[in-house]
Amino acid sequence: MVQSGGKCLLISTHHLPLVGGALTVYDALARYGVGRIEILTASHDYHSGEEVAGWREFDAHAGYIIHRLSALRVGKGISPRSNPLQWLKLSLTSRLVRKRVLRAVRTLLSDGGYSCLCIGDMGFLGWIANHKKILGGIRIVQYVHGEEVSQQAHSARAEKARRAILDKVDGIITVSRFTADILIEKGVAPDKILVSHNGVDLNRFTGVLPPNARSDLDLPLGPLVFSLGRLVARKGFDTLIEAWPFVLEKIPNASLIIGGIGMEEQALKGQVQALNLQRNITFLGAVSEECLARYYGAADVFALPNRTMPDGETEGFGLVFLEAAAMATPSVGGRAGGAVEAIVNGETGFLVTPTSPKEIAEAICRLLQDDGLRSQMGQAARLHAEQNGWHEKVQAFLAFTADAQALTGLKSDTLVQGDRPDLGVKSQNEKTL
Structure with missing residues (x-):
């Protein structure tokens, strides 16, 4: 039974302690939701198929309920033309995983107390919206970060499926x-969307x-720029590296x-070597959650010249800029x-043309060379971050997931106008099913 003002079940293909901006968002929503938001996710990394290191310890100390299945999606797809047998095996495995996911969602929702199901991954979990009737008519909301809709679909059929999801959910x-x-x-429809x-x-x-933050992190004592993100093309690390000779x-x-891991890592390291910048540019690899705030704060400037790719893939928002701002560090972004x-x-940093190494370098140098400007922008950045804490965000999220009309009066976020099966692996702090 759907209950007004009840809990929200947020489902995501993966979750902390894996790294990712969306995962950080969902973790914050659940922590600040004070028992109103629960997570359904996977105990295994779909990329590698391996169990996520440390997930049991993380769940035990998360402060909110996390339900886990072994997997909520299969790995990377295979073209039926390139390998028909593997494609068929993958398709059958995907169907089996979907059945398990749907059964898990139905089991959890049947306990009552939930007013909404929030889908955190449109590309691989949006299909759940097709089963609204068998889920008891519960309100279904889709969380969209950006690239899921900005990036061109790989086929007309995929675009049609995407559009069908947007039509079927109750809110976005x-x-x-x-x-x-x-x-x-x-x-x-605009009134279906909450920004x-x-x-x-x-x-x-x-x-x-x-x-002694820099010495503790073994960082250089001179002018320092920090960059962070998945090492993929749209983040613009290559252009940032290309800009560095101009900075020097x-x-x-x-x-x-540079903090982060990703498919472009070897290419970026090769670029640094080709430009003979090994003394000036260091790759940190994955940055631990414990050290992240110190890296932001120890840097003079945060830089990430993100760009839009030819297929439309781009940055939906850029949480890293807000995290840097909270540590009073101005940013240079695309x-x-x-x-x-x-x-x-x-005010809180500079926006630059992401394809222009010289413009990126000029913005970075302007901040590094002007202590007064850097301090002024750092203070403004901190004030900006203080206006974007999670308490108000969670209030708006809970109101919208329960009933869009309940958002009336909220200022921080706005509607755009116009027999119980076993779920598999359980978290240590999960309620007994």
Whole structure:
């Protein structure tokens, strides 16, 4: 039975302790939701098929209920033309996984107390919206970060399936006005959309830097720029590296540290070697959650010249810019996608043409060379972050997932106008099913 003002079950293909911006958002929603939001996710990484290291310990200390299946999706697809037998095996496995997921959702929702199911991965879990009737007519909301709709679908059939999901769900939460506009262009009714910019955890990103932070992290003491994200093309790491010789012309001792892992890692490291920048650019690999705030705060500038790819893939918002801001560090970001809503241009940092290494370098040098400007923008960035904490975001999320009309009066986030089967692996703090 659907209960007004009840709990929300948020389903995602993966979750912390794996790394990802969307995962950070869902973790924050659940923690600040104080028992009103539960997570259904996987105990195994769909990329590798291996069990996620440390998930039991994470779940035991998360502070909210996490339900886990071994998997909620299969790995990367295979073309039926390239390998028909493997494609058939993958298809059959995918159907089996979907049956298990649907059974798990029905089992959880049948306990009562839920007013909504929020789908956190449109591409691989949006199909659940097709089963609304057998889920008891519960309100279903789709969370859209950006690239799921900005990136061109791989086929007309895929685009049709995407559009069908948007039609069937009761509401859509987007992380930026940029994403909302794309949805409206696709024919989604404006009053079906809630624009909710990502929030920042002010209890974690306090704006206070511990003494000797750089030495503790073994960082250089000169001018320092930090960059962070999945090492993929749309993040613009290659252009940032290309900009570094221009930075060194003005600031010879400037250092760049890059955190993150991804498919472009070897290519980026090769680029650094080709430009003979090994002394000035360091790759950190995956950055632990415990150290992240210190990296942001220890840096003089945060830079990520994100860009829009030819197929439309782009940054839906850019949580990293808000995290840097919370640590009073100004940002340099690409004028693309939703990043234009994460950085207040000229106040909390600079937006630049993401394909121009010289423009990127000029913005970075301007901040590194002007202590007064950097301090001023850092203070403004912190104030901006303080206005985007999670308490108000969660209030809007819970109101919208229960009933869109309940959002009336909220200021921080806005509706755009116009027999119990075993679920498999269970979290240590999961209720008994």
